[in-house]
Amino acid sequence: MLRPEHDDLRAAVRHMLSRGDASWTGLCRQIGVAGLAVPEEYGGAGATLLEAHVVLEETGRVLAGVPMLPAVLATQALLLSGNREVCAGLLPGIVDGGVVATVLWADSVSETVRYVLDGDIADVLIVSTPDGLFLGDSTHRVHTPTMDESRRLATVRLSGGTRIGPPVPRLRDIALVTLSAEQVGAARQCLDMTVEYTKTRVQFGRPIGSFQALKHRMADMHVAVETAWSISYAAVGNLGLAAAAAVHCAETLSTVAGEMIQLHGGIAITWEHDAHRYLKRAHASAHLFGQPHEHVERLARTL
Structure with missing residues (x-):
């Protein structure tokens, strides 16, 4: 593509x-x-x-x-x-x-x-x-x-x-798909910021990114971002996927932004760090063109 x-x-x-x-x-x-x-x-x-x-x-x-x-x-x-x-x-x-x-x-x-x-x-x-x-x-x-x-x-x-x-009627679907692109970009940035931070933050003499538990969490973040990216771009050519893209990309951004704050620790809840900006964007954008449950209901009706 x-x-x-x-x-x-x-x-x-x-x-x-x-x-x-x-x-x-x-x-x-x-x-x-x-x-x-x-x-x-x-x-x-x-x-x-x-x-x-x-x-x-x-x-x-x-x-x-x-x-x-x-x-x-x-x-x-x-x-x-x-x-x-x-x-x-x-x-x-x-x-x-x-x-x-x-x-x-x-x-x-x-x-x-x-x-x-x-x-x-x-x-x-x-x-x-x-x-x-x-x-x-x-x-x-x-x-x-x-x-x-x-x-x-x-x-x-x-x-x-x-x-x-x-x-x-298709205008709202276009809105959902275009919004999903923003959400995917924000989610990928959250992932990149988190991976970079865990390479430099040291505890017990080791970068925290080397701890297996954190590796698993970042792997889950990576999978979520990649699948969100895939459905977002697929929906550009197939507006029938708009509701699915809206639900998955909004959920991905919310999840990854939350994980970013958790893995950054205390610094992420300071005003000077950008983490809070992404969490706020995640919450607000999920409701911008309709409530998430409305998109889920649309999906259910097509199954």
Whole structure:
């Protein structure tokens, strides 16, 4: 599935994020991350969601504070609307990084929606309802403080909107799959940080990573991350696996983040260490696009 050019894309994004000063505009204009899965006629790269998935895995790995997830969802929602006029008007700005767009799910365009990705700073609100896709209007938008400070959420009070296309049920599955990429990237980083720490932390004259009990726990972490990676990437090409990817990747991140804190010991519960940030991301992201039990119920109905 992955080819050498995907490795090059991953390396470019990782290098830019490692500098510590990577901006959303810079990522869009230098690498084109927001437009990877957007056709060239709208200013994109004409690639696929697989390429966007690679980038999402990298932004998730470092909990980057950039709106890659809402950008991917917004561009896909616009493309799925089938409204070429709206796509031509909005997609080039989103691809360039100059326009922030987000997607929210609602029963209608006249209600209050909570926990909207970047909802307080978004220039464009795309509302998915049972009656169709809308460009939403709002009378009130406010940032919602959460424990996960790496994710910007907001409460949005909708006040109507303009219909741009029919209902798109598959949009939520796309959201689950793209979120799973972030979760896999974060989980792999938790594993890497833990393995590195156990190589340098010494007790009883030996690195703690040499103790058999800890080796077994890290082996279990490795298996969980690899299986999560596999189902996440498999779901890119088969949205029928979206619910399974959502459940397994969320559970993997929660488990591996918890194990990271346990194996790091006391240092992991200090504010200065990043471990708490990954644990908070694990808890928050598991509920972002629906409760875990809802995804399990969907899986059960397909068996």
